[in-house]
Amino acid sequence: MYFCSKCRKQVDSIQDLFFVQDNSQNGFCSDECIEKYYLSNVEYFEKKELDLRTELKIFDINIVERANHQTLIDQTLKIPSRVFILQNDLGDKYYQLVKYFDQESLIVLINCFILDKQPSFVFNVVTTDNKVLVDALKFKNEVKENVLSYQNISEHSSFSTEDVDQKKSEYLAKLIENRLDDDIDFEQFNHYDEFFDVTINEPDEILHHVDDMSDNIFIFIKALIKDDKSFFYFVICCGGENIQSDELVTIISFPTISEQLYKLFRLGKVISGKTVN
Ligand SMILES: [Zn+2]
Numbered sequence: 001m002y003f004c005s006k007c008r009k010q011v012d013s014i015q016d017l018f019f020v021q022d023n024s025q026n027g028f029c030s031d032e033c034i035e036k037y038y039l040s041n042v043e044y045f046e047k048k049e050l051d052l053r054t055e056l057k058i059f060d061i062n063i064v065e066r067a068n069h070q071t072l073i074d075q076t077l078k079i080p081s082r083v084f085i086l087q088n089d090l091g092d093k094y095y096q097l098v099k100y101f102d103q104e105s106l107i108v109l110i111n112c113f114i115l116d117k118q119p120s121f122v123f124n125v126v127t128t129d130n131k132v133l134v135d136a137l138k139f140k141n142e143v144k145e146n147v148l149s150y151q152n153i154s155e156h157s158s159f160s161t162e163d164v165d166q167k168k169s170e171y172l173a174k175l176i177e178n179r180l181d182d183d184i185d186f187e188q189f190n191h192y193d194e195f196f197d198v199t200i201n202e203p204d205e206i207l208h209h210v211d212d213m214s215d216n217i218f219i220f221i222k223a224l225i226k227d228d229k230s231f232f233y234f235v236i237c238c239g240g241e242n243i244q245s246d247e248l249v250t251i252i253s254f255p256t257i258s259e260q261l262y263k264l265f266r267l268g269k270v271i272s273g274k275t276v277n
Contacts (some may be wrong), residue, residue, distance in 0.1 A: 084139035158183035209268025
C-alpha cells in the first residue's frame with residue numbers, strides 16, 4: 001500500500017502517486033499536495049532572493065513584465081546555459097538552471113527539481129539583468145554532465161508528417177550526395193546515437209536558417225570525441241518560429257569527420273554560441 005507523503009491519503013498503486021525527484025521516497029496524490037509539501041522550500045528561495053535584492057539594492061523586478069517572459073522561462077527550462085546543484089544529506093537534489101540572454105544583459109535563474117531529465121517542480125524564477133545577484137544566488141557546485149534531455153523536440157509539430165518526411169529525404173539525399181568515402185560509415189551511425197542528447201542540450205553552436213520552402217531550420221552542432229577520434233555531431237530540426245518553440249522536430253542527425261560536410265550543413269546565422277564559463 002502507498003500513501004501520499006503530504007495528506008497521507010491511501011492510493012492503490014505506485015502509479016497513482018506523482019513524484020518530483022528521481023529515486024525519492026516522496027510521492028504525492030495531487031499537485032496541491034506537492035505544492036503544500038514544498039511550500040517552505042519555495043518560501044526559502046523567495047526570501048533568499050528578496051534578502052539579497054535588499055542587501056545589494058537591486059530592484060529590477062519590472063524586467064519580468066517583458067512580454068516574452070514565459071518564453072524566456074521555457075527556454076531556460078529546456079536549454080539552460082549552466083546548471084548548478086545543491087544536494088542535502090537526505091538525498092534531495094535541488095537544481096538551478098541559469099540562462100543568459102541578449103549578450104548576458106538578461107539572466108533567468110530557476111530553482112527546481114528534476115525528474116526523468118525534465119524539470120519537474122519549480123520553486124521560483126529569478127529574472128534580472130544583474131550578474132552580482134545571480135552570482136550571489138548561485139549554488140556552489142556546477143553540473144557538467146547532462147541532466148536534461150530536450151525531449152520536447154519531437155513533440156507538438158505544426159508540420160505534417162509528410163512535410164517532415166519530405167525534408168528528411170531532402171537532407172538525407174544531400175548527405176549521401178556529399179559524403180566522402182573516408183567519412184564515418186552510414187552503418188556506424190547508430191553507434192553515435194548517444195551523442196544526440198548532448199548535442200541538443202549543450203551544443204557548441206545553434207544556427208538558424210530559412211530554407212527554400214521558407215521553413216525555419218535549426219542546426220545544433222557539437223564537436224565530440226569517440227574512440228580518440230574527433231568528429232562533429234549535427235542535429236537538424238525544423239518547425240516553430242524560434243528555438244524556444246515546442247514545435248521543433250528532428251529532420252536528421254548524423255556524425256561526420258568531414259570538413260566539407262561540416263561547411264555544407266552549417267547554414268544560416270549563429271543564434272547561440274559556446275557557453276562562456
Ligand atoms: Zn495528498
